[in-house]
Amino acid sequence: MKTLIVFGTRPEAIKMAPIVKAMEKNPNIESTVCVTAQHREMLDQVLNIFGITPQYDLNIFKSGQTLTEITNRALSGLEKVITEVKPDVMLVQGDTTTVFAGALAGFYHKVKIGHVEAGLRSGNIYSPYPEEANRKLTGVVTDFHFAPTEQSRDNLLKEGYSDEKIFITGNTVIDALFEVISDDYIFENPLLNNIDYENKKVILLTSHRRENLGAPMENVFTAVKRVVLDNEDVEVVFPVHLNPKVREIANRILGDMQRVHLIEPIDYLPFANLMSRCHIVVTDSGGIQEEAPSLGKPVLVVRKETERPEGIEAGTAKLVGIEEKNVYDNLNLLINNGEEYKKMANAINPYGDGKAAEKIVEIIKSVFSC
Numbered sequence: 001m002k003t004l005i006v007f008g009t010r011p012e013a014i015k016m017a018p019i020v021k022a023m024e025k026n027p028n029i030e031s032t033v034c035v036t037a038q039h040r041e042m043l044d045q046v047l048n049i050f051g052i053t054p055q056y057d058l059n060i061f062k063s064g065q066t067l068t069e070i071t072n073r074a075l076s077g078l079e080k081v082i083t084e085v086k087p088d089v090m091l092v093q094g095d096t097t098t099v100f101a102g103a104l105a106g107f108y109h110k111v112k113i114g115h116v117e118a119g120l121r122s123g124n125i126y127s128p129y130p131e132e133a134n135r136k137l138t139g140v141v142t143d144f145h146f147a148p149t150e151q152s153r154d155n156l157l158k159e160g161y162s163d164e165k166i167f168i169t170g171n172t173v174i175d176a177l178f179e180v181i182s183d184d185y186i187f188e189n190p191l192l193n194n195i196d197y198e199n200k201k202v203i204l205l206t207s208h209r210r211e212n213l214g215a216p217m218e219n220v221f222t223a224v225k226r227v228v229l230d231n232e233d234v235e236v237v238f239p240v241h242l243n244p245k246v247r248e249i250a251n252r253i254l255g256d257m258q259r260v261h262l263i264e265p266i267d268y269l270p271f272a273n274l275m276s277r278c279h280i281v282v283t284d285s286g287g288i289q290e291e292a293p294s295l296g297k298p299v300l301v302v303r304k305e306t307e308r309p310e311g312i313e314a315g316t317a318k319l320v321g322i323e324e325k326n327v328y329d330n331l332n333l334l335i336n337n338g339e340e341y342k343k344m345a346n347a348i349n350p351y352g353d354g355k356a357a358e359k360i361v362e363i364i365k366s367v368f369s370c
Contacts, residue, residue: 119152170352
């Protein structure tokens with residue numbers, strides 16, 4: 001049985017790596033990996049961490065690329081790969097333009113599509129953009145919906161997908177995370193090694209969403225600044241996204257502050273270990289909402305809505321919006337109220353047990369009787 005695993009960005013690579021490794025252990029599966037390299041440098045970092053060498057690398061990345069250009073180049077490149085490999089099933093993951101283009105290319109060649117992390121919905125087609133649309137468009141041509149949670153399954157059922165095509169597996173991001181966390185990990189950046197994680201309440205801040213650029217991001221950073229000024233035991237680590245607009249706002253509001261460390265973006269391995277040592281996570285990221293709870297870290301989600309409501313419902317994460325007062329009040333509460341902190345830190349992670357990749361491979365083997 002032939003599988004083609006397609007991904008193109010760092011988040012996809014992280015979540016697909018456990019599946020690639022699980023496929024390699026099965027002698028009855030001939031697995032081929034194709035990367036579009038929608039991202040280049042960040043993707044390569046993850047490939048190196050997990051020891052994955054793709055059989056095909058489309059290398060489509062270009063500076064300043066538009067969504068249309070990404071889609072066109074990915075579709076064209078994948079057509080040639082599918083024609084050569086002739087896979088029985090093609091796996092895509094998540095919500096990037098590579099995911100949508102990959103699923104569409106597979107559909108055009110009548111290849112069965114397996115969508116890893118299927119069924120996530122925010123309810124707003126433009127938030128996150130273009131990810132929400134990519135998820136829904138991919139679902140239309142998907143044959144096997146690998147939903148990470150019961151909520152994801154319910155979303156798919158409400159949209160009319162057959163229950164027989166939906167499989168609850170947990171999220172492979174937890175599989176990957178457990179593989180790379182180490183208590184004795186040493187950071188390349190000496191600043192991160194010298195932070196007193198035991199006695200300081202370290203906030204890990206990430207922010208990059210298009211919809212948060214401008215006033216929303218200014219509100220969030222100002223709230224974080226106020227919390228630092230009001231609490232002497234708080235430090236902030238912020239790996240600042242390469243987007244010049246993000247950098248301008250970050251430097252203007254947080255740049256000259258003591259106990260706020262604006263650092264360059266770090267790859268997955270140090271970031272995962274930094275997350276495991278921090279006290280609280282403040283983020284507009286999607287994947288971090290799944291990762292941090294598995295490490296017992298409360299997550300404040302600085303967005304208007306989230307396609308990952310399971311964490312909110314379980315109490316591991318809290319949707320605090322983008323208004324300065326609300327972000328400040330909720331962050332300050334977690335810093336100073338031990339009971340509120342424990343409620344979130346000790347809540348049960350809803351995103352799986354770290355064996356999602358094994359489940360997905362077993363489902364595929366069962367469907368194709370191999």
